[in-house]
Amino acid sequence: MGARGGPGTRGFRRGRGRLTRRTVAVSMLLSAIIGSAFFLLMLAIEGLRPTKFVMWRFQSSYKDVYEKAHRLLEQAGFLDRKDTEVRNLSHGEQRQLEIVLGLASDPKILLLDEPAAGLSSGESTEMAHFLMKLDPKLAILLIEHDMDVVFDVADEISVLHFGEILETGTPEQIKKSQRVQEIYLGTD
Numbered sequence: 001m002g003a004r005g006g007p008g009t010r011g012f013r014r015g016r017g018r019l020t021r022r023t024v025a026v027s028m029l030l031s032a033i034i035g036s037a038f039f040l041l042m043l044a045i046e047g048l049r050p051t052k053f054v055m056w057r058f059q060s061s062y063k064d065v066y067e068k069a070h071r072l073l074e075q076a077g078f079l080d081r082k083d084t085e086v087r088n089l090s091h092g093e094q095r096q097l098e099i100v101l102g103l104a105s106d107p108k109i110l111l112l113d114e115p116a117a118g119l120s121s122g123e124s125t126e127m128a129h130f131l132m133k134l135d136p137k138l139a140i141l142l143i144e145h146d147m148d149v150v151f152d153v154a155d156e157i158s159v160l161h162f163g164e165i166l167e168t169g170t171p172e173q174i175k176k177s178q179r180v181q182e183i184y185l186g187t188d
Helices: 021-034 037-046 063-075 091-103 121-133 147-153 171-176 178-185
Strands: 109-113 139-143 157-161 164-169
Touching: 037 063, 037 091, 063 091, 091 109, 091 121, 121 147, 139 147, 147 171, 157 171, 157 178, 164 171, 164 178, 171 178
Parallel strands: 109 139
Antiparallel strands: 157 164
C-alpha cells in the first residue's frame, strides 16, 4: 500500500519528522530479508519524508536520500560495510548501525541507553571508537555502566547514586574522585 494510510503504513508517522520504533523494526525486518545496511538506512531516511518510497526503483534515483545515507555511513566509518546484509554483521556492528539509523533524523542530541550492553570487551572498545568518530557538534547523552566506554567517549561525566548526582567532572576528575572510587570502582 502507499503512503496515504493503507495497511502498509499503519504505525508510521510519515512526514512529521519522526522515526518511530515501528519504522525501525519494519526497516530491520525488510533489510534482513532483502537488503543491505545501506538499503536499511535509505528506508529510515525515507521514512521521515512525506514522499512514497518505491522499492523496485534504483536506489540512486533517490539522489538526496542516497547522498545522505552515503554521508552518514561515511561519517560513522561504516562505508566499507554499506553493501553487507544486516544479518551478516556482527552483534556489535548491528548496534552501531542502530545508532546510524538514529542519526537519519538529524538529531541535535543523541540519547543512548547502554549502547555497549551485551557486547564483548572487544566490541565495547569498537563501540567507543565508533562513538568518538561521530560529529563532534552532536550532543550525546550517554547512559552506560561500562566505565571504559564512558571514560573514552565523554567530555563531562555526571555520576548518579540512588538517583542523585554524586559527582560531575571530566573523566580524569571522575577517575580521581574518592567518593566515586569508594562507591563504584571498589577501592577503599
